[in-house]
Structure formats: C-alpha cells, structure tokens
Amino acid sequence: MKYFSTNNKNHLVSLQEAVFKGLALDKGLYMPQAFPVMPDNFFKNIKDYSFAGLSFELAKALFGEDIPEAELRSINEDALNFDTPLVEVQKDVFSLELFHGPTLAFKDVGARYMARMLGYFTKGYKKEIHVLVATSGDTGSAVANGFLGVEGVKVHVLYPKGKVSYLQEKQFTTLGQNISALEIDGSFDDCQKLVKEAFVDELINQHLTLTSANSINLARLLPQSFYYFNAFRQLPGVNKKLAVAVPSGNFGNLTAGLIAKKMGLPVDQFIASTNINDVVPEYLTTGIYKARPSIATVANAMDVGDPSNFARILEIYGFSHDAIARDILGFSYTDRQIKDCIAEVNRNHHYLPDPHGATAYLALKEFLSSNDEFHGIFLETAHPAKFSETVEESIGKTVEIPERLENFAKRKKISIPMSKEYAEFRDYLLQIH
C-alpha cells in the first residue's frame, strides 16, 4: 500500500516513510491510497475473535504488503495486550471503555502501536531514533509508556513546569530506561516551539535521527479504527441502526471511526461531540470552517481550536460538505452540562464517566431522543480517576484511584530542568551520542 499527502495526491510514499515523517514535507497529512474492505466471512465470524485476533485480521488487510505476517502478529499482540470492553449503561446505550491500557486513556492504543511499528522499521539501523514530544499531559504519558523499552528508540518528553497534573507528571518522569523528561520553564506552546525548532535545525538533524510521535502519525491513527470493530463484535444482536458518539478534539479518534466504516463496519450515524470548542460542529451545520484559539474546559484533552485531522475528513468525503454532514452530526456542550451529566449518569445508572466520555454520552442521548430506531455506543476515552478533580466536584464524592495510577505516584520523579531558550535545548540534543 502506498500513502499520499492530503496536499498532493501524486506525492506517494511507503508506509515506512509515512511513519518516519509523520507530516509530509508539503505539510499535508498522509492517507492510504485505498481502504481494504473486510470480507463477509470476517463479519460472519466476528464474535469468535479476541480484540488482538480481530485487529490482526485488520492489520493484515492494511499493512500486510509492508510488514511480514509474523512480525505483524507480534506488533499486534504486544501493542494491544488489553481489551476494550463494551459496557451497557442503560437500554440502547453502551460505553466503549478505551481506558484499560497502561496510562488509562485511549491514546495508549495508538502510541503503543506506533512504538512497535517504529521499532520494527528501525531494526538493523545503526543509529538510534530520537522521538521528540511536547505535551500538556496525556500525550506525553501515552507516548512515553508506549515506547518504554522499545529497542533503538529514545524518547524526550518536553512538558511545561507546574502546568501538568501531579499524576500526569508522574506517568512520564518516573520511567527511566529510554525515556527522558525535560521540565521546561514555560508554557506548552514554548515546549512545542522548541520541538519544532529542533526539527528544522540542520546541525541537529545531521547529529541525530529525529521523529515525532504526534497524533497525526498514521501509525497512531490507523490502529484506532480496530477498536470500533471490537465494539461491534460485543454488541448484542438487536435489529437496530447503530450510532457511535465520539468525544473529539483533534478528530483523530473520529477519523479512525470513519476509516472503520470505509473498511466495511456498519455504522449508520457518527456523532462528533465537543466541548465549547465547537469549530467542527459549527462547520457541520453551516458549511463554514472557522479555526479559532482554543478555550480551556473541564474536558481539556479536547481543547482544540483548529483540529489537525479535519483535512483527512475532507479527503475521505471528497471535500463534499453534504456528504460529511450526512455521515456525521455535531453537538457541543458547556462545562456545566458536562459536570451535570457526570452526576446524572452516576446517580441514575451507577456508571461513572470521565468529562470526555460524558460529552459523548450527552450527544448520543440527544440524538437517540428523536431517533428510536437506533441504539448507540459512546467512546469512553479516559478513566474517571484521571480527571478526579472535575469528577469529584460533580458527584460530591471521592473517586477511587486504580492501582495502576497509584503505582506511578509511588515512584521517584526524575526530570531535567530547562529554560525555554532554544540554545539550551539545542545543547542538550548535541551532547547526546
């Protein structure tokens, strides 16, 4: 399979190059030239598969020409060594729990998969690959844990001092091995600027092989389509249409769902749910896309004002607003509505959503209230304990911290303090050998 840039259909690269580069040189996003459609037999037997088994079939269809089967099997089994259970919250409403990986958020899926794919492609390389990642919290922990112990790859996480939560910080500053954490005296934007400068610095690029692990990388995006099939596998066989509600920020998760549909998954309606950063829901109703600075909310992993995967959605639907708006409905919610929803679901259905999952739940319920020929799935993207402050304020009770998160808290933080001046970061990179 070849991959093209959304800015130039004739710019074709291999899977390996798309994964190494992340972003195309013309600043476009890579997309597969075709989406393989899964055969009827696959769907007939879908209930017999495990998550890893089902993912292996999908991976073979997507990556089978580029990665030998035995290697692909081990990438799959290693990366997806946890389940994504479907939990019935109430009649016709199911939660797809994507938070059973090591950092208790759905970003584990893409990060773990990408780490292993990169590990495969760099096998036999004489030089180490260096992953630079700027984070405001969740991405850093998923990437750092995803790459932990992967041979031939070193990860450098840049994060703003004092601006990530205590538990988030612990998740990427306590790992050791091939993971380093740089505590930058500045903002998240400063961190991102340092990373960007390093990528275009010729001397650094002569000295080190750099790559990014950000969410636009195909090796993170494509495997996310696998859990949509895993949700479908667990759905009871009811004769109803299927709606899937996705809490969205950069729209990678939703794009992966659209790709699953392209590969044959029978989803009748996608629902994009956002916090008040509603650039895409607004586009869906008006046809006008207006990027703007993001606003801070309680569902902060979705505080995005110019979603990076929007270009991919346009591409999938041939730039037709009508076609996009037919498949995807948009909703957006305020912090008040999100917090009230957490309380309501907890009180009436004895289920505890996190702020992001709650945003999707609200949209699904709003849709189902006037579409009773449907049942629906909302994606639960993080464990509620990761956002304990908001969740506890909503329900007026403390949230139990799962053992996996507690274990991070017990470990010792090791980070390298650094100013936001590029010269200092540059020296740090140049002294690596």
Ligand SMILES: *Cc1c(COP(=O)(O)O)cnc(C)c1O
């Ligand atoms: C990143 C993230 C999202 C948003 O996902 P996108 O793919 O950027 O739309 C939603 N929920 C949580 C918990 C996240 O970490």
